[in-house]
Amino acid sequence: MHFSSYLKAELFVEEYLAGPGTKPAVLEIGSKSYHGQDTYKDLFPAGGFDYTGLDIEAGPNVDIVPENMFVWNEIAGNTFDVCISGQTFEHNPFFWITFAEIARVLKPGGLAFIVAPGAGAVHRYPLDCWRFYPDSWSALCSLTGLELVESYIEPDEHLLRMSNTVWRDSAVIARKPVLGPKQQKAFDARLEKVVCAFRDPVEFSLDPPRHGKWVAKYNATIRATKRIRPKLFLRKLFAGRFVRLNTD
Numbered sequence: 001m002h003f004s005s006y007l008k009a010e011l012f013v014e015e016y017l018a019g020p021g022t023k024p025a026v027l028e029i030g031s032k033s034y035h036g037q038d039t040y041k042d043l044f045p046a047g048g049f050d051y052t053g054l055d056i057e058a059g060p061n062v063d064i065v066p067e068n069m070f071v072w073n074e075i076a077g078n079t080f081d082v083c084i085s086g087q088t089f090e091h092n093p094f095f096w097i098t099f100a101e102i103a104r105v106l107k108p109g110g111l112a113f114i115v116a117p118g119a120g121a122v123h124r125y126p127l128d129c130w131r132f133y134p135d136s137w138s139a140l141c142s143l144t145g146l147e148l149v150e151s152y153i154e155p156d157e158h159l160l161r162m163s164n165t166v167w168r169d170s171a172v173i174a175r176k177p178v179l180g181p182k183q184q185k186a187f188d189a190r191l192e193k194v195v196c197a198f199r200d201p202v203e204f205s206l207d208p209p210r211h212g213k214w215v216a217k218y219n220a221t222i223r224a225t226k227r228i229r230p231k232l233f234l235r236k237l238f239a240g241r242f243v244r245l246n247t248d
Contacts, residue, residue: 001038004154004162004169005086005115009040012113012173017082024081025050027105029098030088033060040084052080070097070198077188078107089116089132091125093204096143100194103144106176108184112146118153118170126206137172143194145187146174 017024026044031053033039039061044051055062056069066072083102089095102112116132137151150173159165179187 001040001086002163002167004158004165004167006038006040008115008152008169008171009084009086009113010043012084013043016111016113016173023048023050025079025107026052026082026084027075027080028053028061029055029083029085029102030091031055031061031063032057040086068199068201070094070101070202071195072101072105075101075105077104079105081107081110083110083112084114086115087117089114090130091127093127093129094198094202095130096140097195097198099140099146100144100191103146103176104188104191104195106146108176108178110176111149112172112174112176114174115169115171118168120167132170134170136170137174140172141174145177145190147177149173149175 026049028040028051031039031041032055033041039053041051041053041061052063053061054064054066054072054075056065058065064072064074066074083106085098085102089098092098099112099114102114106112114137116130118132120131122128132153134151134153138148140146141148151171153170154165154168177183177187
C-alpha cells in the first residue's frame with residue numbers, strides 16, 4: 001500500500017472516527033496482507049475498534065472469505081459502523097455490487113471510505129478492470145442510496161510532493177442514511193435489485209487481451225505514421241492540464 005493511500009485513511013480515522021464512544025465495528029474489504037502490500041488494519045487497534053477483514057481468499061489478516069465473493073451471505077445487514085477498502089475496487093470486475101453490499105452491511109449512520117486509482121498502469125491481482133474519476137462516487141451513491149459526504153482525486157500539484165502519485169488516488173467518504181421503517185424497507189429493496197443477479201456465482205474469464213487483425217492493422221498504421229517531435233508530444237499530452245506547482 002502506497003504512502004498517500006495510507007495517509008488518506010489515517011486522516012479519515014482522525015477526522016471522522018476519533019473521540020470517545022462505543023467501540024466501532026470496522027470491516028476492511030480486500031484485507032489480505034501480501035508481501036510488500038500492507039492493509040489498513042494498524043489504523044484500528046483492538047482497544048478502540050472491533051476489526052474484521054474480508055477477502056476472496058484466505059490468508060494473513062483475513063477473517064471472512066465469503067462463499068460468493070460478490071454477495072456476502074455470511075454478514076447480516078446493519079452490522080458495521082465503518083467499511084473501508086483501498087486498492088481493491090480496480091481489481092473487482094463488478095465493483096458496484098460490492099458497493100451495494102457495503103451499503104447493506106453498514107449500520108444506519110455508518111461510514112464507507114474507499115480509495116481506488118484514478119490512473120496508472122495495468123497491475124493484475126489477478127484482474128485489473130477499472131479506474132475511478134470523481135463522478136464515479138456520486139454515481140455509485142446514487143445507485144445504492146448512500147449519501148456522498150466527500151470525494152476526491154489526487155491533483156497535479158501533488159506530483160512533486162509524494163511518491164506513487166502516478167495512481168492519482170480517487171477516494172470517497174459516504175454515509176448510510178438513517179431512515180424510518182418504511183424508507184428503510186424501500187432502501188433494502190433497492191439494494192436487493194442491484195445484487196439479485198449475482199446471488200448465483202458469476203463465472204468470468206481470466207483470458208489475456210485478445211489481438212487479431214483489427215489490432216494488427218491499427219498498430220501497423222500507427223507505426224507507419226511520422227513521429228511527432230517530443231515538444232509537440234508533451235504539449236498534446238498535457239494540453240489544458242498545466243498547473244502552477246509550488247516546488248519550495
